[in-house]
Amino acid sequence: MKVLAVLYNGFKAAIEEPRLLGTVENKLGMDKWLAARGHEFIVTSSKEGPNSDFEKHIVDAEVLITTPFHPGYLTRELMEKAQNLKICITAGVGSDHIDLNAAVDHKIQVLEVSGSNVTSVAEHAVMSMLLLVRNFVPAHEMIERGDWQVSEVARNAFDLEGKVIGTIGAGRIGYRIMQRLLPFNPKELLYYDYHEIPPEAESAVNCKRVGTVEELVSQCDIVTVNCPLHEGTRGMINDRLLSAFKPGAWLVNTARGAICDEQAVAKALARGQLRGYAGDVWNVQPAPKDHPWRTMKNPLGGGNGMVPHYSGTTLDAQARYASGTKTILENYLDGKPQAHQNIIVGAGKYETTSYGLH
Numbered sequence: 001m002k003v004l005a006v007l008y009n010g011f012k013a014a015i016e017e018p019r020l021l022g023t024v025e026n027k028l029g030m031d032k033w034l035a036a037r038g039h040e041f042i043v044t045s046s047k048e049g050p051n052s053d054f055e056k057h058i059v060d061a062e063v064l065i066t067t068p069f070h071p072g073y074l075t076r077e078l079m080e081k082a083q084n085l086k087i088c089i090t091a092g093v094g095s096d097h098i099d100l101n102a103a104v105d106h107k108i109q110v111l112e113v114s115g116s117n118v119t120s121v122a123e124h125a126v127m128s129m130l131l132l133v134r135n136f137v138p139a140h141e142m143i144e145r146g147d148w149q150v151s152e153v154a155r156n157a158f159d160l161e162g163k164v165i166g167t168i169g170a171g172r173i174g175y176r177i178m179q180r181l182l183p184f185n186p187k188e189l190l191y192y193d194y195h196e197i198p199p200e201a202e203s204a205v206n207c208k209r210v211g212t213v214e215e216l217v218s219q220c221d222i223v224t225v226n227c228p229l230h231e232g233t234r235g236m237i238n239d240r241l242l243s244a245f246k247p248g249a250w251l252v253n254t255a256r257g258a259i260c261d262e263q264a265v266a267k268a269l270a271r272g273q274l275r276g277y278a279g280d281v282w283n284v285q286p287a288p289k290d291h292p293w294r295t296m297k298n299p300l301g302g303g304n305g306m307v308p309h310y311s312g313t314t315l316d317a318q319a320r321y322a323s324g325t326k327t328i329l330e331n332y333l334d335g336k337p338q339a340h341q342n343i344i345v346g347a348g349k350y351e352t353t354s355y356g357l358h
């Protein structure tokens with residue numbers, strides 16, 4: 001059986017740090033195990049275009065392992081060529097790089113390691129809020145430059161305390177963010193999700209549900225995006241929705257870059273409609289050198305907290321998603337049932353309502 005994995009290159013770092021399991025070099029720690037079971041294991045980072053290893057090997061692979069950090073995009077067209085493909089496993093959380101509707105039609109299962117990095121992302125989102133609200137990046141850059149001008153950075157620095165903070169999507173990550181924000185004494189925690197949080201969980205973080213995304217953004221000082229990318233959320237944060245934000249709001253997106261319109265966000269930051277934008281996810285990954293989100297700034301020259309896609313790939317998270325990927329694969333090989341929470345697409349149908357109400 002052929003197992004194909006599309007992972008990111010770790011280069012020198014992955015040789016020096018074997019806990020970088022999600023890399024081409026360290027192969028999710030599964031190469032010896034798969035070889036001992038007699039399976040062929042192809043691991044590559046080459047994923048773009050007809051000459052890529054991905055497109056070459058997908059035609060006869062039975063198992064595809066991908067990661068959101070370096071997504072191999074499995075389109076409907078590629079699925080049609082993938083005659084042997086039975087199961088796609090996302091090493092991590094977020095399977096939008098797989099055409100899920102096509103997977104339903106082709107009866108290809110899609111599973112992810114649910115929960116494996118949700119704490120990692122929630123911590124990153126709270127950190128991103130803090131660094132934007134407190135104007136941290138320009139303050140640090142000033143220090144590296146050798147300057148010292150307190151007023152220049154304090155003029156755009158605030159406290160998290162007393163702010164209205166809202167999440168679009170209140171699943172595993174969105175809820176964990178609210179739990180972590182509570183000790184900062186926000187004025188209000190709001191959420192928009194088509195799923196209601198159970199009353200006891202809602203009162204545990206003292207949050208309130210709002211009926212529409214427009215209503216949410218119009219009330220918030222800080223908005224955080226924590227829903228999957230699917231046909232209902234692609235490009236959701238566009239010029240129109242951004243004009244409904246409170247002027248000078250901060251936006252943190254660690255969900256998926258394509259939920260936000262690239263140009264709309266850059267323009268909203270440049271004119272000060274957004275005071276800051278931070279996150280680790282991009283509409284194209286790796287992001288091109290000239291991607292506007294790399295260098296966009298607010299009118300005072302700050303407000304950019306962008307980093308590469310790594311919030312969910314801390315070494316702690318890699319240990320969890322590598323082990324979870326192995327369990328899913330082992331269940332598949334041994335014909336054992338999969339944990340229901342990991343199944344996105346089962347045999348010909350969606351098993352979750354997180355990717356839209358199908």
Ligand code: NAD
Pocket residue numbers: 092093094095115117118121168169170171172173174192193194195226227228229232233254255256280281309310311312313353354355356
């Ligand atoms: P989850 O399934 O537990 O929660 C997602 C929630 O979003 C669900 O409650 C769902 O109802 C809600 N939702 C879906 N569509 C919505 C919409 N249109 N409006 C409002 N809410 C909507 O998932 P999770 O574990 O919290 O992860 C959420 C997403 O975060 C993942 O799908 C992935 O894209 C992203 N993620 C990013 C990283 C990273 O490293 N940056 C890591 C893990 C996950």
